[in-house]
């Protein structure tokens with residue numbers, strides 16, 4: 527009920543129209559009911575059934591529901607026109623995280639980010655939603671309505687934010703035991719800031735700069751590379767690189783994110799990552815992350831140093 531984008535504004539208008547219309551009809555029915563109960567029957571005017579049924583059962587619903595139908599259909603059409611290429615984004619629902627894929631534009635390279643959808647404020651973007659496995663439903667209440675996410679078809683959803691801001695998105699269809707944690711962030715930025723972010727994300731990962739980070743990179747390839755990818759590095763030989771469907775998020779620029787582990791930490795630095803590595807097993811046990819608590823302290827520190835370096 528606090529819309530921050532035009533689609534959410536349309537939905538709020540429909541909601542308020544229905545709310546006040548419903549209140550008015552409820553009030554009318556109550557007045558009639560009190561009239562019937564408390565008015566002396568001898569003094570009530572005699573009303574014939576047929577005109578009453580025609581007026582209350584046919585004319586009134588037509589009068590109230592027809593404008594609502596037209597408004598709803600018009601809003602639906604307004605939100606299905608195509609958008610610019612840069613602003614077509616593929617979203618894949620996994621158990622239990624969202625993979626957001628920005629397309630290749632003029633050969634500048636495609637890239638992915640997990641659990642985070644960036645978009646330019648004031649311009650509509652079009653999401654192409656599909657699932658990998660079970661059904662989900664994407665919902666950013668401040669910006670748009672829900673859209674079901676199926677494994678065997680692609681659903682389209684246009685969303686737009688009026689102004690820069692950070693909005694919460696979630697999965698609105700029960701999809702398994704960690705459904706309630708399947709949240710994502712929508713970050714609307716000023717258009718030039720968004721373009722700078724696009725360019726930075728299209729860059730390959732930073733090469734390791736210290737011995738510790740190099741050791742971390744090797745560990746990443748052996749311990750994490752089966753599920754995660756880091757673009758254009760030695761890790762490229764891992765089996766997860768370039769897969770259309772990967773079990774874990776792309777970590778090429780993990781340190782440029784605002785959160786770690788769906789909000790487990792709000793700042794990504796080597797200390798936080800090192801602490802989180804053995805702990806995530808407890809929080810992410812249902813998503814099939816392997817147990818990393820067997821990693822010794824120095825290995826953990828090396829891995830964390832490498833990941834925190836990937837800005």
Ligand code: CUA
Nearest residue numbers: 662697699701
């Ligand atoms: Cu995905 Cu609920």
